[in-house]
Amino acid sequence: MADLPFDLLSEDQLRQLQTFDFSYLTSDFAGIGGFLKEQPEDFVVEEIPLYQPCGEGEHLYLWIEKRNLSAPDLLKHVSQSVSVSVNDIGSAGLKDKIAITRQFLSVPESCELYIDNINNDQVQVLSATRHQNKLKTGHLQGNRFSILVREPHPEALERANLIRERIQEIGFPNYYGEQRFGTEGRTLLFGLKTLIKPPSRFRSKQVRFELSAVQSWLFNLALTRRIDDGLLRTVLAGDVMQVCQSGGPFVAEDVATEQSRLEADETVTSGPLYGPKMKMPTGSVLDRENLILEEAGLTREMFRVHRKLCPGSRRAYTIKPEALDFRIENEGIRFEFVLPAGCYATVLLREFMKSESLAGRSLREVD
16 A cells, blocks of 8 residues: 555554554463354444433434444434534444444434434434433443354353453453554554654544544553563552542552552553643653653654644553353354443453454454
């Protein structure tokens, strides 16, 4: 692909990106194998809203079920059906294409007479309720998943039980999924190009997404390094911890106390989403995070140039899924669980599957 700046990554970095070659937490356990997303019914996702529409206001919240339709195509279809701009439609988050998904969209109240126009073989409006504000990205508590893994190993149930025990004890690595970086890493590569040589003019919405992909990639590198060094569940002096209930960050000073709080699930260690407003670690943790940037050929100053588009933050290194369960069905093994907003079901299932063919037949199909 001549238009892509592949030279921004080393051969090892490009291979790691394109094969999603990041460390497993459960590498000492055999995977269950199998494949995802053979049919839309194999991957069912339902939003857990942050709040319910109140019943009055200038916006309509549409509870929509879509089937085998990408998020951009859904917005385009709704836009054309009710005759409003895509920019007038609110959503809390993107949903997968090869799936059955249920989610809220918001449209102006003037669309009420045209709601039935949305319904077709792929999209159904299940309810419409008024609310006072437009739905915005992030107005989401989490997602509930029901996912079928087809053609698993004959010992899938036994293997899955061993992996689940560790995940319930520690959590799973909260990587950004490979779909975050675009086909062949396109989104990441253009984000890197913008950081290293900023263009004179650009579309801020697209560049924000591309720069976020760079932040996501660097976070994944920091997380896999933490796993490789055996430090995923070890608090280091200078770590930026997050309170599990509130998400509030603070720097660890009393290591023994913070280790106890981590093990009691009161807090979790966090990794960098580089940017000028990111909560900074200290000591050896700062050295570790600086090294990640250095090895990627980047500097903190590059992020300061784009401070409005990527201000920076922290992200939990591990997540404990809720209601994690699975059962054998005729077609394979079905997983059911709940994840907070911003976490990837495919990353959790990767720990269970460990399929070399995952990237070709399933995960790369995720929208």
